[in-house]
Amino acid sequence: MSIELKNICYTYAPGTPMEQEVLKDISFVVEDGQFAAIIGHTGSGKSTLIQHFNGLLKPMSGEVLFHGENIFAEGYDRRALRGKVGLVFQYPEHQLFEVDVFSDVCFGPKNQKLPEEEVKQRAREALELVGLGEAYYTRSPFELSGGQKRRAAIAGVLAMRPEVLILDEPTAGLDPGGRDEILEQVARLHKEKGMAVVLVSHSMEDVAKYAERLIVMEEGRVAFDGMPREVFLHEKELEAIGLDVPQVTKIASALRARGFDIPEDLTTVEDAKAAILHYLQAK
Amino acid sequence: MLKDITLGQYYPVESPVHRLDPRTKLVITLIYIISLFLADGWPCYLLAVIFLGFCIRTARIPLGYMLKGLRMVIFLLLFSVTFNLFLTDGETLVQFWIFRITREGLIQAGYMAARLIFLIMGSSLMTFTTTPNSLTDGLERGLGFLRVIKVPVHEIAMMMSIALRFIPILTEETDKIQKAQMARGADFENGNILQRAKALIPLLVPLFVSAFRRATDLAMAMEARCYHGGKGRTKMFPLQYHRRDWIAFCVGFIYLGVVIGLKVLKGLM
Numbered sequence: 001m002s003i004e005l006k007n008i009c010y011t012y013a014p015g016t017p018m019e020q021e022v023l024k025d026i027s028f029v030v031e032d033g034q035f036a037a038i039i040g041h042t043g044s045g046k047s048t049l050i051q052h053f054n055g056l057l058k059p060m061s062g063e064v065l066f067h068g069e070n071i072f073a074e075g076y077d078r079r080a081l082r083g084k085v086g087l088v089f090q091y092p093e094h095q096l097f098e099v100d101v102f103s104d105v106c107f108g109p110k111n112q113k114l115p116e117e118e119v120k121q122r123a124r125e126a127l128e129l130v131g132l133g134e135a136y137y138t139r140s141p142f143e144l145s146g147g148q149k150r151r152a153a154i155a156g157v158l159a160m161r162p163e164v165l166i167l168d169e170p171t172a173g174l175d176p177g178g179r180d181e182i183l184e185q186v187a188r189l190h191k192e193k194g195m196a197v198v199l200v201s202h203s204m205e206d207v208a209k210y211a212e213r214l215i216v217m218e219e220g221r222v223a224f225d226g227m228p229r230e231v232f233l234h235e236k237e238l239e240a241i242g243l244d245v246p247q248v249t250k251i252a253s254a255l256r257a258r259g260f261d262i263p264e265d266l267t268t269v270e271d272a273k274a275a276i277l278h279y280l281q282a283k
Numbered sequence: 284m285l286k287d288i289t290l291g292q293y294y295p296v297e298s299p300v301h302r303l304d305p306r307t308k309l310v311i312t313l314i315y316i317i318s319l320f321l322a323d324g325w326p327c328y329l330l331a332v333i334f335l336g337f338c339i340r341t342a343r344i345p346l347g348y349m350l351k352g353l354r355m356v357i358f359l360l361l362f363s364v365t366f367n368l369f370l371t372d373g374e375t376l377v378q379f380w381i382f383r384i385t386r387e388g389l390i391q392a393g394y395m396a397a398r399l400i401f402l403i404m405g406s407s408l409m410t411f412t413t414t415p416n417s418l419t420d421g422l423e424r425g426l427g428f429l430r431v432i433k434v435p436v437h438e439i440a441m442m443m444s445i446a447l448r449f450i451p452i453l454t455e456e457t458d459k460i461q462k463a464q465m466a467r468g469a470d471f472e473n474g475n476i477l478q479r480a481k482a483l484i485p486l487l488v489p490l491f492v493s494a495f496r497r498a499t500d501l502a503m504a505m506e507a508r509c510y511h512g513g514k515g516r517t518k519m520f521p522l523q524y525h526r527r528d529w530i531a532f533c534v535g536f537i538y539l540g541v542v543i544g545l546k547v548l549k550g551l552m
Contacts, residue, residue, distance in 0.1 A: 017295055056462050079468055087466040094456075095463040097488035107485065111468025142492065156467060 002164050002196050003030040003053050003085070008062035010048055022048045023059070024220040030164065030198060035190050037199045037207040037228070040217030041242040046200050047090070049217065050166050053198070054078075054085040083112045086162030090169045092153035096141035101132065101152050104141050108160040119159075126159035127152075130185060147178040154182070158189075164196040165189065171206070183210060204246045208232065208267035216243065229265035248272045292352070294411040299527060300342035301412045305421030307528040311535040312409045318542045319398050319405070324549045327542050328397050334538050335401055335408075342412050352407040353400065360399055367392035415447040424522050437513025445501070453494060460489045 010023040022045045030036055030053075040046045051057040052064050055071045055078040064071050071081055089095070098104035105123040114122070127136070130151040136144070141152055154170065167186065171179040187210050190197050201207050207214060207228060214231045216224040218241045224231045232238070232245045235253065239245075245267075252266040255276070262275045300308070315334070322328055339349060353360075373387030413421075423440035430436050461471065464485045471482050 051462065054466060056465060079470060082466055082468055087463075089459065089463045089466070092463065094489055094493060095460055095467075095485075097485045097492075107464075107469075108467040111470070160467065 002032050002034075002067065004063075004065040004068075005029075005049075005052065006063040006065070008049075008052060008059040008064065010045075010052070010057065010059050012048070014060070022220055023052075026062075026220075026222055028215060028222060028225055030196055032163075033190075033194045033196050034213055035187075035197045035199070035211050036213040036215065037201055037211035038215045038217060039201060039204070039207060039243060043219075044217040045220045046217055047168055050087060050168060050198065050200060053164070053166055054082045054087050056082075056087070079111070083108070083160045084162055085164045085166065086157040086160055087166045088154055088157050088168065088170060090172055091150075092157075092170075093141075093146065093149035095156070096149060096153055098141065100138050101141050101144070102127070102137040104152060105155045105159050108156050112160060122159045122161060123155075126155040129158055129189065130155045131181070147174055147181075150174065150178075151182070162195070164198065166198040166200075168200045169202065170199070171201075171203070179206075186210070204232070204244050205248075205268075208246045208249075216241070229267050232267050233265060292407070292410055293414050294344050294348060296343050298341060298343040298412070300338065300408075302527065303412075303531055304522055304524055304528045305413050305417045306425050306522065307524070307531050308409055308413055309418075309421055309425065311531060312406055314535045314539050315405045316402060318539050319401055321542055321546055322394075322398070323546045326545045326549070328394065328401075330538070330542060330545065331401055332397070335405060338408055339404075342408060344408065344411050348411070349404055349407060352403060356399070356403060360396060363399065364392045364396050367395050416444050419444045419447065420518075420522055435513070437516065441513070449494075449497070452497070453490070456493050457486065457490055460486055460493075 006027050008023050008026040009021070012018070012020045012022050026045075026049065038046050038049065048057065052059060055064070058072055066081060066085065069076065071078060096104050098107065102123055105126055106119050109119040109122045127133075132148065132151055132155065136148070136152070141149060144152060150170070154167075157165070165186070170182050170186070174182065183206060186197060186199070189195050199207070199211060211228055214224070214226065214228045215222055216231060216238070223237070223241060224234065232249050235245045235249070248269050248271075249267055252260075252262055252264075252272055252275070256262060256264070260276070260279055262272075262279050266272045266275055315331075318327075318334075319331060322331055339346065368384055368388050368391075369382055370388070373385035375383055376386050376389065377384040410418075419440045422443075423436055426434075426436055461469075465471070469482060469485055471479070471486070474482065
């Protein structure tokens with residue numbers, strides 16, 4: 001298994017008037033090559049949680065294991081870990097700083113102390129993966145459009161060839177075309193390279209479409225952990241937490257209430273379409 | 284992490300001192316500092332510590348929090364105390380090798396230490412009980428007379444409060460950028476001075492870009508709400524003295540009077 005969290009507790013600003021328990025006894029496992037998603041209301045601890053995966057934050061108690069090793073053990077090389085567990089923050093374009101796009105994407109592999117040819121090769125691959133061609137290599141990152149900047153920033157993390165890719169709301173602030181492009185790209189990486197993905201998202205539809213496994217956070221705890229179609233059965237509880245279920249699940253619910261005999265666990269448009277057509281043909 | 288730098292160390296709690304007008308607190312802090320330099324003899328210092336203790340209790344600040352500020356100046360404290368201890372002439376108490384501690388030296392060192400400690404605690408109390416924006420309001424009102432000699436008091440106060448407002452925002456941004464670059468393998472901790480300086484580029488460039496972006500956005504937002512400078516501008520919550528402020532002024536001036544009195548008495552004896 002890739003990443004394992006055991007009873008993680010994290011308190012923000014301990015001992016001050018602003019003290020707040022952000023993570024309360026969290027335990028779960030991200031398996032090799034799995035596409036997992038984390039959803040939760042703002043303030044539920046999602047962003048704090050993912051910073052534990054690559055050792056940027058140290059829990060007050062509990063363990064974080066990568067391939068079975070405790071990443072906070074004496075002498076563990078956490079810098080090397082960050083090359084294997086890539087974390088893309090929200091609005092990653094804010095981290096761009098180099099003179100040109102190519103140099104910025106090289107930053108990650110350079111920090112991994114790789115030989116120069118290897119660094120350039122990885123940068124080229126990463127830029128191709130996100131769809132930024134050679135024309136962009138020499139341009140200043142600050143000249144690019146919002147969506148292009150975001151793709152350049154993501155390339156910066158992909159260039160390190162991580163085993164696990166964590167994305168904190170990668171589609172925030174993008175137009176629908178941009179959103180689909182990025183998510184499709186991530187899904188392709190997952191399928192073709194066997195990269196484990198952890199997607200933090202606010203979109204139930206995205207999560208239903210791409211994730212194999214869904215973790216619901218609520219006030220620092222794991223409320224639900226399972227396959228999306230299982231988790232989305234709990235419509236009422238999710239709404240009580242301030243979350244939701246995919247639109248199509250609600251439509252299916254409404255149809256069932258009017259007598260359509262279709263399954264309960266429909267979470268994507270494709271599944272719903274198939275189920276409704278099947279029902280209509282059987283009538 | 285970086286967010287833990289509490290701005291001006293304001294301690295958020297309800298207390299009569301917190302509710303005082305910032306101008307009142309500025310004046311009383313000034314009175315207290317003056318009193319410490321006028322203090323002569325142990326009765327004055329005793330009164331100073333009683334007054335300070337009274338203020339701290341009224342402000343409902345925990346003593347531990349107050350003493351935290353002293354940690355920074357412990358070096359300065361030891362330095363000045365040592366000087367006074369060993370270099371004052373007078374009746375020798377202890378002598379070893381070339382070092383000599385005199386009775387007068389001991390007393391002087393004691394007073395010096397007390398003065399420094401009270402000074403720091405007194406001024407800290409000011410920042411603990413007054414938000415930075417409150418302070419700028421107080422200064423803006425208090426220094427308003429400078430407008431006569433064409434000093435742009437309002438604009439300076441506005442710049443100060445905007446700068447203060449953005450400190451936590453930029454601190455948070457620095458934290459985010461630092462973490463994002465660390466997630467790409469950046470190392471801010473190891474290496475010699477030169478390496479550490481170079482490592483700051485991926486942190487400072489995005490930070491500056493972000494700061495300029497925010498400044499531009501803020502300027503536009505302010506203009507969109509018809510901001511045009513200080514001319515004819517009024518306040519939503521203008522500073523007003525209340526009864527508690529007059530009481531505080533009285534207490535402050537009485538305290539100063541007693542200290543001066545004690546000093547005069549000592550001079551006469």
